[in-house]
Amino acid sequence: MQEKILDFLSKKQGYVSGDQISHRLGVTRQALWKHIQELKNLGYEIVAVPHLGYRLDSCPDRLFPYAVTRELNTHFLGKKVYYFDSVSSTMDTAMQLGMKGNPSGTLVLAESQTKGRGRLGRNWFSPKYKGIYLSLILKPRVLPARASMLTLLSAVSICEAIKEMTGIDTQIKWPNDILAGQKKLGGILTELVASVDEINFVIIGIGLNVNNDKKMLISAATSLKEQKKEFVNRITLLQELLRKIEVNYLLLEKEGSESIIEKWRRYNITLGKRVKVYCQREHIEGEAVDIDTDGGLLVRKDSGIIEKVMAGDVVHAR
Amino acid sequence: MQEKILDFLSKKQGYVSGDQISHRLGVTRQALWKHIQELKNLGYEIVAVPHLGYRLDSCPDRLFPYAVTRELNTHFLGKKVYYFDSVSSTMDTAMQLGMKGNPSGTLVLAESQTKGRGRLGRNWFSPKYKGIYLSLILKPRVLPARASMLTLLSAVSICEAIKEMTGIDTQIKWPNDILAGQKKLGGILTELVASVDEINFVIIGIGLNVNNDKKMLISAATSLKEQKKEFVNRITLLQELLRKIEVNYLLLEKEGSESIIEKWRRYNITLGKRVKVYCQREHIEGEAVDIDTDGGLLVRKDSGIIEKVMAGDVVHAR
Numbered sequence: 301m302q303e304k305i306l307d308f309l310s311k312k313q314g315y316v317s318g319d320q321i322s323h324r325l326g327v328t329r330q331a332l333w334k335h336i337q338e339l340k341n342l343g344y345e346i347v348a349v350p351h352l353g354y355r356l357d358s359c360p361d362r363l364f365p366y367a368v369t370r371e372l373n374t375h376f377l378g379k380k381v382y383y384f385d386s387v388s389s390t391m392d393t394a395m396q397l398g399m400k401g402n403p404s405g406t407l408v409l410a411e412s413q414t415k416g417r418g419r420l421g422r423n424w425f426s427p428k429y430k431g432i433y434l435s436l437i438l439k440p441r442v443l444p445a446r447a448s449m450l451t452l453l454s455a456v457s458i459c460e461a462i463k464e465m466t467g468i469d470t471q472i473k474w475p476n477d478i479l480a481g482q483k484k485l486g487g488i489l490t491e492l493v494a495s496v497d498e499i500n501f502v503i504i505g506i507g508l509n510v511n512n513d514k515k516m517l518i519s520a521a522t523s524l525k526e527q528k529k530e531f532v533n534r535i536t537l538l539q540e541l542l543r544k545i546e547v548n549y550l551l552l553e554k555e556g557s558e559s560i561i562e563k564w565r566r567y568n569i570t571l572g573k574r575v576k577v578y579c580q581r582e583h584i585e586g587e588a589v590d591i592d593t594d595g596g597l598l599v600r601k602d603s604g605i606i607e608k609v610m611a612g613d614v615v616h617a618r
Numbered sequence: 619m620q621e622k623i624l625d626f627l628s629k630k631q632g633y634v635s636g637d638q639i640s641h642r643l644g645v646t647r648q649a650l651w652k653h654i655q656e657l658k659n660l661g662y663e664i665v666a667v668p669h670l671g672y673r674l675d676s677c678p679d680r681l682f683p684y685a686v687t688r689e690l691n692t693h694f695l696g697k698k699v700y701y702f703d704s705v706s707s708t709m710d711t712a713m714q715l716g717m718k719g720n721p722s723g724t725l726v727l728a729e730s731q732t733k734g735r736g737r738l739g740r741n742w743f744s745p746k747y748k749g750i751y752l753s754l755i756l757k758p759r760v761l762p763a764r765a766s767m768l769t770l771l772s773a774v775s776i777c778e779a780i781k782e783m784t785g786i787d788t789q790i791k792w793p794n795d796i797l798a799g800q801k802k803l804g805g806i807l808t809e810l811v812a813s814v815d816e817i818n819f820v821i822i823g824i825g826l827n828v829n830n831d832k833k834m835l836i837s838a839a840t841s842l843k844e845q846k847k848e849f850v851n852r853i854t855l856l857q858e859l860l861r862k863i864e865v866n867y868l869l870l871e872k873e874g875s876e877s878i879i880e881k882w883r884r885y886n887i888t889l890g891k892r893v894k895v896y897c898q899r900e901h902i903e904g905e906a907v908d909i910d911t912d913g914g915l916l917v918r919k920d921s922g923i924i925e926k927v928m929a930g931d932v933v934h935a936r
Contacts, residue, residue, distance in 0.1 A: 395811075399717065420815055443898070445763060445928055448814045475814065491818070493713075495809045496766045496793065496913075497738055497929040580761070595814075610763055611815040 301327060302335050303366045306344065309356035317353035359535075361429055361511075363409050367535050368542075376405035377436070377546040384408075386428070388415040391491060391505045394435035398493065398501045404439035407542070416507055418487050419476060419611075424507045427516065430523070432508040432538050436545070439501050440553065444494035447502055448595030448610065449557050451476050451490045452564045454504050457544035458486060459567045464544075465537045468527050474570040474588070474597050474614055478508070483522035485509055506541075510534050557593040564591060570614060575599065579612035588614075619645060620653050621684045624662065627674035635671035677853075679747060679829075681727050685853050686860075694723035695754070695864040702726075704746070706733040709809060709823045712753035716811065716819040722757035725860070734825060736805050737794060742825045745834065748841070750826040750856050754863070757819050758871065762812035765820055766913030766928065767875050769794050769808045770882045772822050775862035776804060777885045782862075783855045786845050792888040792906070792915050792932055796826070801840035803827055824859075828852050875911040882909060888932060893917065897930035906932075 304325050309316060322329050336346055336354060343360025359367060365381040372378055380403060387393050387410045394408040410433045416424035426433050438450065455472045462470050462480075471479045478486035489505035509523035510532050517523060524532045551559050565571060568591075576585045577599060586601040596608040622643050627634060640647050654664055654672060661678025677685060683699035690696055698721060705711050705728045712726040728751050734742035744751050756768065773790045780788050780798075789797045796804035807823035827841035828850050835841060842850045869877050883889060886909075893906045895917060904919040914926040 395717065399713065419813065441898075443928060444810075451814065489813060491811070491813045492762075493809070493811050495737065495807065496769065500809070580759075610761060 301325065301331075302339055305332070305335055306339065306356065306359075306366065307370070309346070309354060310359075315347075315349060315352040315355045319353075321354070361534065363411065363432070363534060363538060365409070368407075368409070368538055372539050372542060374405075374542055374546045375550075376403075377549075378405060378407045378542050379403075380406045382406070382408045384410040386410060386412045386414060389413050389417050389505075390433055390435035391417055391489060391503055394437055394503045394505075395491065395493075398437045398503060402437055404437060404501070405546075406437040408435040408437075409433070409538075417489060417505070418507070419489060424487065425521075426507065427512065430512045430516075431510050432506065432534055432541070434506050434538070436504045436506075437501050438504060438549070440499060440549070442499065444492060444496065444499050446557070446594055447490060447492045447494070447499065448475070449552060449560060450502055450504055451488050452591070452595050453548045453552055453560050454488045454490075454506060454545060456560060456563045456567060457541060457548050458488070458506065458508065460548075460563075461537060461541040461544045462524065465540050466524055466528055466532055468524060470567070471569040472564065472567045473616075474568060474591070475595070475611060479569070480522050480524070480527050484520055485522050485524070485527075504545075510537065557595075561591050561593070570597070570616070574617040576615045576617060577609045577612040578615075579609055583612075584609065585617075619643065619649075620657055621688075623650070623653055624657065624674065624677075624684065625688070627664070627672060633665075633667060633670040633673045637671075639672070679852065681729065681750070681852060681856060683727070686725075686727070686856055690857050690860060692723075692860055692864045693868075694721075695860050695867075696723065696725045697721075698724045700724070700726045702728040704728060704730045704732060707731050707735050707823075708751055708753035709735055709807060709821055712755055712821045712823070713809065713811075716755045716821060720755055722755060722819070723864075724755040726753040726755075727751070727856075731825075735807060735823070736825070737807060742805065743839075744825065745830065748830045748834075749828050750824065750852055750859070752824050752856070754822045754824075755819055756822060756867070758817060758867070760817065762810060762814065762817050764875070764912055765808060765810045765812070765817065766793070767870060767878060768820055768822055769806050770909070770913050771866045771870055771878050772806045772808075772824060772863060774878060774881045774885060775859060775866050776806070776824065776826065778881075779855060779859040779862045780842065783858050784842055784846055784850055786842060788885070789887040790882065790885045791934075792886065792909070793913070793929060797887070798840050798842070798845050802838055803840050803842070803845075822863075828855065875913075879909050879911070888915070888934070892935040894933045894935060895927045895930040896933075897927055901930075902927065903935075 345357040347355045365383045390408045390410050412428035413426035413433050416426035418424045458478050459470045476488040486508035492502045493500040511525045512523035514526050570588045575588045586599040589600045590598045596610045600606045663675040665673045683701045708726045708728050730746035731744035731751050734744035736742045776796050777788045794806040804826035810820045811818040829843045830841035832844050888906045894903045904917040907918045908916045914928045918924045
């Protein structure tokens with residue numbers, strides 16, 4: 301009912317009389333008043349004036365499922381949303397939900413994470429209401445060895461959504477970093493449950509610094525607010541991000557890896573550079589020449605031999 | 619205490635007096651009597667004769683953790699055992715236990731499975747007390763792309779253990795079938811939870827027909843009992859299997875894939891054959907020439923081009 305009231309108010313300019321709302325939504329005046337109080341408690345600014353009625357002045361800066369899915373217009377992404385004020389990590393929550401059989405497209409959102417994770421168990425600082433911290437359950441019909449295509453796909457979607465909603469140019473550093481102004485803006489984490497033959501499900505995790513203030517960021521990191529010098533609406537950005545992921549996901553399923561890799565090449569800053577890639581106990585050095593159809597980085601060593609690296613830490617040499 | 623009593627009885631020839639047991643194990647005569655009754659209920663044949671004492675005549679045909687881990691002498695495999703009379707699938711149980719952080723080497727055993735699984739969701743018939751149905755949680759320090767090495771390793775271990783305990787020769791059909799007398803004897807299922815960079819954990823599932831009677835088997839399947847024409851002790855076979863897996867696992871960690879592949883080649887019946895491999899919506903045909911270091915099957919097509927298949931159904935053509 302609260303969602304219906306918000307919908308009704310947000311479609312009207314100016315005041316709407318309580319009688320009108322009561323009548324259209326089939327709720328008593330008294331119940332309506334209670335719902336309005338609860339919405340106010342959630343942070344919705346609703347003005348009530350006797351004889352005029354109610355007016356919605358502003359929505360809170362919260363990623364409430366109602367607000368995120370409203371006019372989202374996706375086919376399967378975000379049809380089911382789990383929202384938390386705080387979790388240890390959206391990855392862990394999504395993993396549990398995936399094990400319980402939640403469908404492809406299920407979205408886990410949190411306003412903050414106490415143990416936000418990056419690659420190799422590294423920490424992702426996730427201060428409350430400042431960023432977008434989400435995990436998505438996906439069930440792509442590809443072999444497990446192709447799962448890293450989803451990291452590339454997510455990176456492209458993040459860059460596209462940010463460009464469209466804020467105008468800011470971002471870059472991708474292989475395998476999973478999103479940069480802006482040469483600083484780290486976001487990251488992607490791809491985990492999967494699979495057999496050798498097929499993927500049971502994949503969890504895509506995205507962490508993005510949105511409205512973090514400069515003084516709260518380490519010098520190697522940045523936020524969209526710092527880049528744009530103004531507050532960024534997290535809801536509309538998140539919605540666009542979900543739409544882009546869905547579009548690119550359907551593109552991957554229909555046309556294969558190359559369609560995503562082609563987009564990825566446009567945003568990336570790794571290819572063409574001299575790199576050192578550290579992977580487990582080894583490292584290789586050479587020129588990053590391309591991305592393989594499974595998401596691996598092709599590195600041409602000084603001997604001329606091209607080697608593929610599936611994962612690792614990249615240092616750009618020059 | 620019951621385990622201590624069994625240990626004590628099984629180390630002695632003939633009768634052991636109740637007084638002696640009571641004294642050595644610090645248990646009253648009355649409590650001892652109760653424990654003996656409970657052991658009898660579990661299927662242990664214990665003879666009690668006044669003035670002589672107790673004698674252990676036989677142990678039940680059950681994979682009780684006590685019986686399996688006794689004199690197992692492994693370093694880490696089977697140090698933690700979960701035992702069930704019946705589960706839907708040991709894979710699902712082990713997956714849940716893995717998510718809860720159970721250590722590498724944790725063993726899940728069931729006397730029967732109501733939804734035993736093979737590759738691609740196929741059924742594995744798991745009648746009670748007839749086979750070995752287990753799942754192992756392992757945490758190998760290899761990249762996820764190497765997980766199928768564990769399928770090969772398990773296949774080799776099964777063949778080695780069966781040969782040693784029963785003298786029966788078995789063969790491996792890529793990727794995961796164990797055959798005896800050209801019929802299916804067992805299978806291996808490898809599932810993993812991983813990111814692109816590292817394996818969180820792997821679940822190895824093994825299903826093996828041991829004492830199934832011929833009339834209970836479909837014509838394409840066989841059991842060790844059918845092959846050997848006599849009852850096979852599941853406990854000693856399982857113990858040897860666990861030992862072999864541990865030895866091969868440590869070998870893989872120390873010396874790499876080639877050490878396992880070399881053993882695998884000896885037991886396999888796929889290499890050298892003309893094969894059709896069906897994988898998702900495609901299939902390739904040619905001669906199976908070798909196994910790659912990641913467990914993939916290398917097939918030389920008639921054009922001379924060698925292709926690698928990571929998963930699929932193999933039909934041997936001749």
